[in-house]
Amino acid sequence: MSAAPETSAEYIKHHLTNLTFGQFPEGHEHAGHWGFAHSMQDAASFGFWSINVDSMLFSIGLGLLFVWMFRKAAKTATAGVPGGWQNFVEWVIEFIDDSVRGSFSGKNMLVAPLALTIFMWIFFMNLMDLIPVDWLPVVAGVAGVGHLKIVPSTDPNITFGLSLSVFALVLYYSFKIKGPGGFAAELTLTPFQSQNKLVQLLFIPINLLLEGVTLISKPVSLSLRLFGNMYAGEMIFILIALMYGGGVVLGAFGGLLQLGWAIFHILIITLQAFIFMVLTIVYLDMASQAHH
Amino acid sequence: MENALLYIAGGLMMGLGALGAAVGIGILGGRFLEGAARQPELIPMLRTQFFIVMGLVDAVPMIAVGLAMYVMFAVVGG
Numbered sequence: 178m179s180a181a182p183e184t185s186a187e188y189i190k191h192h193l194t195n196l197t198f199g200q201f202p203e204g205h206e207h208a209g210h211w212g213f214a215h216s217m218q219d220a221a222s223f224g225f226w227s228i229n230v231d232s233m234l235f236s237i238g239l240g241l242l243f244v245w246m247f248r249k250a251a252k253t254a255t256a257g258v259p260g261g262w263q264n265f266v267e268w269v270i271e272f273i274d275d276s277v278r279g280s281f282s283g284k285n286m287l288v289a290p291l292a293l294t295i296f297m298w299i300f301f302m303n304l305m306d307l308i309p310v311d312w313l314p315v316v317a318g319v320a321g322v323g324h325l326k327i328v329p330s331t332d333p334n335i336t337f338g339l340s341l342s343v344f345a346l347v348l349y350y351s352f353k354i355k356g357p358g359g360f361a362a363e364l365t366l367t368p369f370q371s372q373n374k375l376v377q378l379l380f381i382p383i384n385l386l387l388e389g390v391t392l393i394s395k396p397v398s399l400s401l402r403l404f405g406n407m408y409a410g411e412m413i414f415i416l417i418a419l420m421y422g423g424g425v426v427l428g429a430f431g432g433l434l435q436l437g438w439a440i441f442h443i444l445i446i447t448l449q450a451f452i453f454m455v456l457t458i459v460y461l462d463m464a465s466q467a468h469h
Numbered sequence: 470m471e472n473a474l475l476y477i478a479g480g481l482m483m484g485l486g487a488l489g490a491a492v493g494i495g496i497l498g499g500r501f502l503e504g505a506a507r508q509p510e511l512i513p514m515l516r517t518q519f520f521i522v523m524g525l526v527d528a529v530p531m532i533a534v535g536l537a538m539y540v541m542f543a544v545v546g547g
Contacts, residue, residue, distance in 0.1 A: 409535020
């Protein structure tokens, strides 16, 4: 709790506000200047050209941490008795390898590394959720930073960034493997088909609508599922943290609740990272299947 | 009065979400046990698939719970 006395609603909103950098609009006291938002309203008024500095910082930092840790394991890998870390990395890679072999039927050198990156990166980002919600924001508050949201996957910008990158790959492989004609045929000639040419012509807009919705819903559901789960989990952690302000008995009960929810949350964060990875593999598999 | 409606909205979000998740996970778990009883050697594969689908079924109600909490504590309180 960085700002002194505040209501529970203010406390919740403070925890759900990103550290946003952007240009203040007309009518604001700092109009025309670039700077950090002081409240949710400020952040909303920045419009499109603003950036959530905390999300970027933590997501890129965790991505680099993943690369560095796995690189270290690869550099020091030994054929003799492996250490604990090497064992863990081997286990993760075998697990990803099994998943990719199980669901991806084509030949593609990109899919397995992509799946590994997605799984570990999202897992690390979700893992930030287990750090008690007040620790880092209070440290940041002492250092003079007003808002700090440490879980990048509770920011829809990050999850949409991930899912739209996957979507771009899906479109790329659809065009490359099926060809523009094959991809267009898939979008317009299924699921309704007819031998009669005229009826088939009538089916084309219906098919395009159905398949178009299916295609667009992939990145949207992929990112919103991850975002929603992490946001809800973070929300519950914040509500539990509110109980610490309510005396010894309520605080102790809150501590128990936090422990229980954190243990349950370990399942959720792993599961969501795994589901994001599996669905990425499945979507890329669907994109890589030549039309039959 | 407006607050009362917001509380009802939060209650509905949580309740209906729980209803859907209960039915979905109930059917899923039942089928998993059926499959496991019929072919015990497939249990590891079935368990993986079970958890994938459980994550999919579980996601939407969990989101509803989070949003309901937000409505009830942050929107009403603020």
